[in-house]
Amino acid sequence: MDAVTRLPFLSDLEEGLTQEPHFPERPGHGRRRYRTIWISDIHLGTRGCNARMLIDFLDSVDSDTIYLVGDIIDGWRLKKRFYWPASHNDVVWRLMKRAKRGTRVVYIPGNHDEMFRQFTGLNFGGVEIRRKAIHDTADGRKLLVLHGDEFDTIMLAHRWLAFVGDAAHTLLMRLNVIVNAVRQRMDLPYWSLSKMAKHKVKNAVSFISRFEEVVAHQAGARGVDGVVCGHIHNAEIREIGGIQYYNDGDWVEGCTALVEHFDGRMEILHWADEIAARNMREQTRIAA
Numbered sequence: 001m002d003a004v005t006r007l008p009f010l011s012d013l014e015e016g017l018t019q020e021p022h023f024p025e026r027p028g029h030g031r032r033r034y035r036t037i038w039i040s041d042i043h044l045g046t047r048g049c050n051a052r053m054l055i056d057f058l059d060s061v062d063s064d065t066i067y068l069v070g071d072i073i074d075g076w077r078l079k080k081r082f083y084w085p086a087s088h089n090d091v092v093w094r095l096m097k098r099a100k101r102g103t104r105v106v107y108i109p110g111n112h113d114e115m116f117r118q119f120t121g122l123n124f125g126g127v128e129i130r131r132k133a134i135h136d137t138a139d140g141r142k143l144l145v146l147h148g149d150e151f152d153t154i155m156l157a158h159r160w161l162a163f164v165g166d167a168a169h170t171l172l173m174r175l176n177v178i179v180n181a182v183r184q185r186m187d188l189p190y191w192s193l194s195k196m197a198k199h200k201v202k203n204a205v206s207f208i209s210r211f212e213e214v215v216a217h218q219a220g221a222r223g224v225d226g227v228v229c230g231h232i233h234n235a236e237i238r239e240i241g242g243i244q245y246y247n248d249g250d251w252v253e254g255c256t257a258l259v260e261h262f263d264g265r266m267e268i269l270h271w272a273d274e275i276a277a278r279n280m281r282e283q284t285r286i287a288a
């Protein structure tokens with residue numbers, strides 16, 4: 001495929017996949033089994049990605065099907081600056097290995113890895129690349145699976161607010177002091193920059209619930225029972241207007257996955273909590 005070679009990092013990626021993983025894979029027996037696993041917003045190729053935590057997750061669980069719900073590799077950032085540590089390569093290695101061992105792997109590229117959308121319909125080493133998918137649950141429900149950026153145009157007015165977080169708030173509070181020192185010198189009245197920031201953070205919360213409502217509404221119009229997406233880095237299971245809304249979260253901040261049990265029951269796994277609980281159990285075992 002000629003198009004593949006146009007992406008500078010894919011040749012490095014292919015080379016890395018032929019080698020053994022840097023972090024040895026834990027043996028497959030004793031893994032927790034699920035019917036389906038959904039993960040997204042891994043952002044491989046960025047410093048923010050918690051690849052080591054994801055490696056631990058992938059070595060601890062197994063499933064019949066795994067959906068990669070977009071923003072798996074951050075092509076935007078990789079194009080600007082190549083950052084590809086061994087752990088990031090190991091994540092791809094494990095996903096490819098899974099496909100080879102017979103797990104159905106469905107990859108739905110997001111907006112950060114949109115360069116893979118040109119391969120929609122193709123099979124890449126056992127990985128099916130799709131624009132969206134319909135998942136049939138064990139208890140007979142139909143779920144629409146997509147990344148979620150397709151609703152950005154509807155959300156555009158609120159979009160930037162999602163990036164206003166605590167760090168920005170702290171910075172704005174500091175700026176507030178400077179701004180008002182200047183204003184005072186210019187004989188201008190006090191004006192609260194931090195108050196405005198707080199208002200924006202509140203808007204970020206309303207952005208999330210608005211996104212969830214838009215996605216659920218759009219899914220409902222397509223006649224499915226529910227929808228699974230990622231994109232906004234906020235894991236959630238919620239019912240909105242008779243539609244089940246599922247978001248599998250991310251591996252930058254939350255480190256979460258969405259899973260379907262063999263009876264169709266859905267659950268969000270918080271992997272940092274799982275690791276903490278496991279360490280606690282090991283400590284008590286050693287102490288005993």
Ligand SMILES: [Mn+2]
Pocket residue numbers: 070071110111112147149231232
């Ligand atoms: Mn996204």
